[in-house]
Amino acid sequence: MPKQSAHFLFADKTEIEDLGNGLKRQMLGYNEELMAVKVWFDKGAEGYVHKHRHSQVTYVEEGEFHFNIGGTIRVLKPGDSCLIPPNVEHGAVCPTGGILIDTFSPAREDFVSE
Template sequence: MSESAHFTFASEAEIEDIGGGLKRQMLGYNHELMAVKIWFSEGAIGYNHAHRHSQVTYVVEGEFHFNIDGVTKILKPGDSCYIPPHTDHGATCPTGGILIDTFSPAREDFLEDK
């Protein structure tokens, strides 16, 4: 796996439309760590899934209804959550909003076709 440049400029980094009202922008990564900015349009759903990576998510703006291992909480700007590896999780965003997701190790699947 490669690594990102040392500096990422929001105005220059690709914003990828991943469908379902979601867009993502890579902020920085190497094989051990990855940070990603995710935009949710109003009503968008990040469907429940699980992966081998540890994840911390920070809410930049909007309201998110996060489900982690069957427990749902409402997160607002400044809130965050930790998702252990192999734990079922997902989120809905009734308002539209932005998240910063961090993963360890990096999500190699996010870099396919790059």
Template sequence: MPQNEYPVVTTGPGTTRQVLAQNDQMMLVSFTFQTGSEGALHSHPHVQSTYIRAGRFEFRRGDETLILQPGDALTIDANVTHGCRCLEAGELIDSFTPRRDDFL
């Protein structure tokens, strides 16, 4: 489905989200961040993988802190607390299984 089929949604100061593709089994989402913006600590029942397309990010995943840059990726198990802080403006590509119905 073309990107323009899904709206760009502001998710907080300096952050946006856009669904790229989805079905009932999984979802692919682009998140953009301005330098200094944050993805608040949270957890959800979905398994998540994140690919750093651009920028630099400090990720918290459970008790871990990771500094990630373009080309890096990580997975996050269901119900694990995680979040990030953007060190250099960029984009994350996240996949979720099952689909995040709250994003539709």
């Protein structure tokens, strides 16, 4: 993984990666210790249940999300956020379409290629 992103990233010049299944991702900045990512969900799109070693905080910018964290499901709306501890299974379904801002510590190495 490159050690860090550029200091300034501009939305109209930063790649938006199509992840398939109604999900897109754009890097907002990272170094080895911290990463922020913007994620678009089409209506009905699902972030599959998974787990990873990273701490994660997610902020709902737009839309409604049904978050499953460790088997507990809650509905989050714009302005809401959640904390996902390391190695806890989690996922989300977005019935409306929406946007999340995900932050990870340390950075997700699997999101960045050399």
